[in-house]
Amino acid sequence: xxxxxxxxxxxxxxxxxxxxxxxxxxxxxxxxxxxxxxxxxxxxxxxxxxxxxxxxxxxxxxxxxxxxxxxxxxxxxxxxxxxxxxxxxxxxxxxxxxxxxxxxxxxxxxxxxxxxxxxxxxxxxxxxxxxxxxxxxxxxxxxxxxxxxxxxxxxxxxxxxxxxxxxxxxxxxxxxxxxxxxxxxxxxxxxxxxxxxxxxxxxxxxxxxxxxxxxxxxxxxxxxxxxxxxxxxxxxxxxxxxxxxxxxxxxxxxxxxxxxxxxxxxxxxxxxxxxxxxxxxxxxxxxxxxxxxxxxxxxxxxxxxxxxxxxxxxxxxxxxxxxxxxxxxxxxxxxxxxxxxxxxxxxxxxxxxxxxxxxxxxxxxxxxxxxxxxxxxxxxxxxxxxxx
Amino acid sequence: xxxxxxxxxxxxxxxxxxxxxxxxxxxxxxxxxxxxxxxxxxxxxxxxxxxxxxxxxxxxxxxxxxxxxxxxxxxxxxxxxxxxxxxxxxxxxxxxxxxxxxxxxxxxxxxxxxxxxxxxxxxxxxxxxxxxxxxxxxxxxxxxxxxxxxxxxxxxxxxxxxxxxxxxxxxxxxxxxxxxxxxxxxxxxxxxxxxxxxxxxxxxxxxxxxxxxxxxxxxxxxxxxxxxxxxxxxxxxxxxxxxxxxxxxxxxxxxxxxxxxxxxxxxxxxxxxxxxxxxxxxxxxxxxxxxxxxxxxxxxxxxxxxxxxxxxxxxxxxxxxxxxxxxxxxxxxxxxxxxxxxxxxxxxxxxxxxxxxxxxxxxxxxxxxxxxxxxxxxxxxxxxxxxx
Numbered sequence: 001x002x003x004x005x006x007x008x009x010x011x012x013x014x015x016x017x018x019x020x021x022x023x024x025x026x027x028x029x030x031x032x033x034x035x036x037x038x039x040x041x042x043x044x045x046x047x048x049x050x051x052x053x054x055x056x057x058x059x060x061x062x063x064x065x066x067x068x069x070x071x072x073x074x075x076x077x078x079x080x081x082x083x084x085x086x087x088x089x090x091x092x093x094x095x096x097x098x099x100x101x102x103x104x105x106x107x108x109x110x111x112x113x114x115x116x117x118x119x120x121x122x123x124x125x126x127x128x129x130x131x132x133x134x135x136x137x138x139x140x141x142x143x144x145x146x147x148x149x150x151x152x153x154x155x156x157x158x159x160x161x162x163x164x165x166x167x168x169x170x171x172x173x174x175x176x177x178x179x180x181x182x183x184x185x186x187x188x189x190x191x192x193x194x195x196x197x198x199x200x201x202x203x204x205x206x207x208x209x210x211x212x213x214x215x216x217x218x219x220x221x222x223x224x225x226x227x228x229x230x231x232x233x234x235x236x237x238x239x240x241x242x243x244x245x246x247x248x249x250x251x252x253x254x255x256x257x258x259x260x261x262x263x264x265x266x267x268x269x270x271x272x273x274x275x276x277x278x279x280x281x282x283x284x285x286x287x288x289x290x291x292x293x294x295x296x297x298x299x300x301x302x303x304x305x306x307x308x309x310x311x312x313x314x315x316x317x318x319x320x321x322x323x324x325x326x327x328x329x330x331x332x333x334x335x336x337x338x339x340x341x342x343x344x345x346x347x348x349x350x351x352x353x354x355x356x357x358x359x360x361x362x363x364x365x366x367x368x369x370x371x372x373x374x375x376x377x378x379x380x381x382x383x384x385x386x387x388x
Numbered sequence: 389x390x391x392x393x394x395x396x397x398x399x400x401x402x403x404x405x406x407x408x409x410x411x412x413x414x415x416x417x418x419x420x421x422x423x424x425x426x427x428x429x430x431x432x433x434x435x436x437x438x439x440x441x442x443x444x445x446x447x448x449x450x451x452x453x454x455x456x457x458x459x460x461x462x463x464x465x466x467x468x469x470x471x472x473x474x475x476x477x478x479x480x481x482x483x484x485x486x487x488x489x490x491x492x493x494x495x496x497x498x499x500x501x502x503x504x505x506x507x508x509x510x511x512x513x514x515x516x517x518x519x520x521x522x523x524x525x526x527x528x529x530x531x532x533x534x535x536x537x538x539x540x541x542x543x544x545x546x547x548x549x550x551x552x553x554x555x556x557x558x559x560x561x562x563x564x565x566x567x568x569x570x571x572x573x574x575x576x577x578x579x580x581x582x583x584x585x586x587x588x589x590x591x592x593x594x595x596x597x598x599x600x601x602x603x604x605x606x607x608x609x610x611x612x613x614x615x616x617x618x619x620x621x622x623x624x625x626x627x628x629x630x631x632x633x634x635x636x637x638x639x640x641x642x643x644x645x646x647x648x649x650x651x652x653x654x655x656x657x658x659x660x661x662x663x664x665x666x667x668x669x670x671x672x673x674x675x676x677x678x679x680x681x682x683x684x685x686x687x688x689x690x691x692x693x694x695x696x697x698x699x700x701x702x703x704x705x706x707x708x709x710x711x712x713x714x715x716x717x718x719x720x721x722x723x724x725x726x727x728x729x730x731x732x733x734x735x736x737x738x739x740x741x742x743x744x745x746x747x748x749x750x751x752x753x754x755x756x757x758x759x760x761x762x763x764x765x766x767x768x769x770x771x772x773x774x775x776x
Binding site: 010215218242 | 389390391392393394395396397398399400401402403404405406407410569600601602603605606607608609610611613614617618629630631633634636637638641646649
């Protein structure tokens, strides 16, 4: 039910092939010192780095580089970024990359002037931000996380075997994001399909909750249908602008708070996947894919009506002459076939997980209570075992 | 196709039964002088006026009343509102009412300090705003127009027989809007269903354009399905919170620029309806309803694929064994039956239009070129004749 809530999403988006020009609109709004955050250097190979630097220079900015953000940004890297931000007196943090780079930029933006240990305060204790926040802007080169238009920032602590996401309030949302579908063309297939599944799972995590009649569910069915359609085109032809642009746009709207309105939201697939990543450092979307079918088959009987609706409205399962269970199961089979076609990782073993690692992963799994069934430790172990 | 565009919607929404409390968060951000804009006084009968005044007083505001905003706000009323705003030195214009009241508030906000004639500058010449803009906040009591989260402001000039909407940029969007579904319970049935059809038509005006594969179309199909479902409940039980809250939320997202992304958009039903209103002063949603079926039957052959998709994805028409034309026509029949069930005005005669008035209405109809067929004057006359 759409109960009491506040909606506010102030991020300004520049979308399309010419969207990098939006930087010229935005940069004059900030001071001279820009902390340029990026990952392993692929932006240097594909030319995006040069284009961004040219615009930064043309706008008279002092650039402070903060490279090497890893796919699962670590707490050590976060401390390093905070130091750069303070020393540079950064007026703007410009993230050029995918969700990890955007997440990291937001984590630095709230942590640089945090007087306590930010991992302790913002991740273990999940406190609200009460210190100075450095503005963040994003140039997106990968899609999936929705980080370009939300307050999410996931950080991994390998020593503690924890990967935790804090969803910060709208003061921490990127002030602007540049979304150019063409920048996603050169992404390796593995990362592309992992990102597509991350999007799908963001939607299903929110969809599979509640038993009410809610407009958010109808919006999510639309997003899912469009995603399934466009992703099938994109895997065949990665430079299909229309497909890639739809996927980019869906990613943003899948996780910018809109479709969560009125939903308790589940997020257990993410909790399982993040626990796997804390033990393997595997690609985020693939950790989700590997545990999804086992999780959804576990939870399906507890949310049968919704899984039936999912089968009919998203996967066009014809319900005639079938029981609710049969319809629901057929929907999950269609989803599984789609995932296999996409080339997703369907088993944890492919990510290096062994049976011996399961107890540790179970311990690292945070339990959320918004879905159709709150799993206990035995059930989590069983789901992970069925995912091997 | 999702080409180059900018998306930015800064309006903060407070939604739900307790949302009026959001005023206490917002009022301290503005100066002391508040211009309180409302309509014919229904807010005094249902108690909303007293509740709003209490909060304004508790926040130490000087209230300058600007009542009597009519369903189709006139250019004369606009001049009056500008005078009140200047004399009051209004720091905030607070609109309490439906779309007309919100539209009017935005028109005053850009016109109060306009040194030229605002009707001439912002409506006939459609110029950009280059003068001071007074911030606007809204407390919504009727749903339909989406005015609570966009830059639209329709003004009527009876002398010139013109009703024109200017869509202003995001500086003119309401800074905040209070959306309490309970406030819509007491609305007379006629206004309720007119508002519901206004929402539906906002979506179809955008949906029936383009032949590409666009995520916006999928989102609109979701909004339409949810609207059809909830409106059928609301007409039977106007105090069903779930249905009314979904309708309120759909209204906002139907016309806050999101689903227009990548669409050329049609808007000819609105142009026809606004021409009818300029000659009759009839209720907006009913003018749209009365011309819709004739218009869509006219344009259907030019956008057959989309009308077929509409029939299947929105109205669940089974296409098996049918031609594309048959599927499309069946979809429109289902839409017509739904409209009749809702109790909408299906003929212009019911709004006081006579055959003799048609040439004048044809002259008042602005022609847009984003739909599947740009109608010429003869076609417009034919559509209006078929709507009688």
